[in-house]
Amino acid sequence: xxxxxxxxxxxxxxxxxxxxxxxxxxxxxxxxxxxxxxxxxxxxxxxxxxxxxxxxxxxxxxxxxxxxxxxxxxxxxxxxxxxxxxxxxxxxxxxxxxxxxxxxxxxxxxxxxxxxxxxxxxxxxxxxxxxxxxxxxxxxxxxxxxxxxxxxxxxxxxxxxxxxxxxxxxxxxxxxxxxxxxxxxxxxxxxxxxxxxxxxxxxxxxxxxxxxxxxxxxxxxxxxxxxxxxxxxxxxxxxxxxxxxxxxxxxxxxxxxxxxxxxxxxxxxxxxxxxxxxxxxxxxxxxxxxxxxxxxxxxxxxxxxxxxxxxxxxxxxxxxxxxxxxxxxxxxxxxxxxxxxxxxxxxxxxxxxxxxxxxxxxxxxxxxxxxxxxxxxxxxxxxxxxxxxxxxxxxxxxxxxxxxxxxxxxxxxxxxxxxxxxxxxxxxxxxxxxxxxxxxxxxxxxxxxxxxxxxxxxxxxxxxxxxxxxxxxxxxxxxxxxxxxxxxxxxxxxxxxxxxx
Ligand code: NAI
Ligand code: MG
Numbered sequence: 001x002x003x004x005x006x007x008x009x010x011x012x013x014x015x016x017x018x019x020x021x022x023x024x025x026x027x028x029x030x031x032x033x034x035x036x037x038x039x040x041x042x043x044x045x046x047x048x049x050x051x052x053x054x055x056x057x058x059x060x061x062x063x064x065x066x067x068x069x070x071x072x073x074x075x076x077x078x079x080x081x082x083x084x085x086x087x088x089x090x091x092x093x094x095x096x097x098x099x100x101x102x103x104x105x106x107x108x109x110x111x112x113x114x115x116x117x118x119x120x121x122x123x124x125x126x127x128x129x130x131x132x133x134x135x136x137x138x139x140x141x142x143x144x145x146x147x148x149x150x151x152x153x154x155x156x157x158x159x160x161x162x163x164x165x166x167x168x169x170x171x172x173x174x175x176x177x178x179x180x181x182x183x184x185x186x187x188x189x190x191x192x193x194x195x196x197x198x199x200x201x202x203x204x205x206x207x208x209x210x211x212x213x214x215x216x217x218x219x220x221x222x223x224x225x226x227x228x229x230x231x232x233x234x235x236x237x238x239x240x241x242x243x244x245x246x247x248x249x250x251x252x253x254x255x256x257x258x259x260x261x262x263x264x265x266x267x268x269x270x271x272x273x274x275x276x277x278x279x280x281x282x283x284x285x286x287x288x289x290x291x292x293x294x295x296x297x298x299x300x301x302x303x304x305x306x307x308x309x310x311x312x313x314x315x316x317x318x319x320x321x322x323x324x325x326x327x328x329x330x331x332x333x334x335x336x337x338x339x340x341x342x343x344x345x346x347x348x349x350x351x352x353x354x355x356x357x358x359x360x361x362x363x364x365x366x367x368x369x370x371x372x373x374x375x376x377x378x379x380x381x382x383x384x385x386x387x388x389x390x391x392x393x394x395x396x397x398x399x400x401x402x403x404x405x406x407x408x409x410x411x412x413x414x415x416x417x418x419x420x421x422x423x424x425x426x427x428x429x430x431x432x433x434x435x436x437x438x439x440x441x442x443x444x445x446x447x448x449x450x451x452x453x454x455x456x457x458x459x460x461x462x463x464x465x466x467x468x469x470x471x472x473x474x475x476x477x478x479x480x481x482x483x484x485x486x487x488x489x490x491x492x493x494x495x496x497x498x499x500x501x
Contacts, residue, residue: 046218048088049228065132066354077234085232092229106157113150132354146189152472153193169497171199173251181207198496277485282438285431286316292443304467314439355390364413371406437479
């Protein structure tokens, strides 16, 4: 037995609590101030350029999942409210938006981008409070990327003829867009920006646990003086989303969320002629070869699964390690998760924030339990979790078989399944052995291997020697049960136009 193997064996029997890595890495608290962010006690629906009371008369609470504190109450749109929003969008489409010169459309979208950029700090804090993600993720990731998407697509609005050379394109009409809670503002930006740039009007349904940034975006849209009804925002639960999807006057559906709901939406619109794009779950393979730059790879793996609590559809949730470096990778991974700072998402040093909801925490726990039951070895950070709120420590499993649930099902939490391989062919075969195909990662020093492996992986996005990097110019989307259609880049324009000749 090599020294490393001994270390690993010992690692597996030592109680994590005794190691106490946490203390060595403590930082002084550095909480972001929240006093200049005004959260209203109540938010209405945004329809026809105004904030209006819901016909349903109902409101629901949005909480901070890190504290369970109620932040505000939000209107719940019923079928009649959704109908009013779709009518407003249709009216705006016929009357203003489809008649406006493309360069004028661009000005409005640029205006949204600039105002969002100016209010970046406010939006980052809101995103963190409403959804539980660390402020450094919201501040350095979600918000600047959202702004970048508005800027990028504003630029396309009057250049569509160059996007589809030799073809003429027209907008589709009214787009119904349903988005999830993991990147609330970013998903709104991904969906709104290309739709508006192409000349469509929109009804957007944010997720029930994270409606706040979309509602503050509605305020920006109002201040930017967009013609009334070009963007409408209806808050509510799955029922509200279903009412939007089923509405007969919608021309295009864009959905990001669970595979289960995505499949249901496909069924419900079959035969209606509505255009659609789906971005569903994932079970990405991060493949690490023996010649990979090891420390860089470990950081990439950590970033790929633990930052944002693993609430990322493209999270690198399956790690395939070449057997010759298995021990060192596991050791380094184990040591590194002990140093991740888990806790107050508003603290600027926090790496891993709160789980988005009690339901999501329940789902994570159930799947982790299944891993233990099926005989996989559990390794966890010894960090202390806050008493209130929804939390799960950074976790990984070794001894995982392809058939285990934790190797097949999307956990959507800070939980990594480690598997091994011997040859590149085996890595590809195992990586592709999933119902999903959203993203993947390849770690190796050899450029030729990157090309060889990535051309064989069935995934929409493949990162090499990096992970979870986004840019508005590059398309994103999946294969198989991860959905279809692309968002981002030039490709992201196509779902919002019809090519007429
Ligand atoms: P979900 O798919 O239920 O929710 C996503 C959005 O769809 C929300 O706005 C929700 O209100 C809406 N919705 C729900 N039912 C609907 C229906 N019948 N018709 C139209 N809209 C509907 O996802 P949920 O329950 O929040 O999370 C469950 C699992 O889904 C997660 O554990 C994760 O595995 C996966 N997920 C994947 C995401 C991704 O980015 N691909 C994002 C969120 C969740
Ligand atoms: Mg919330």
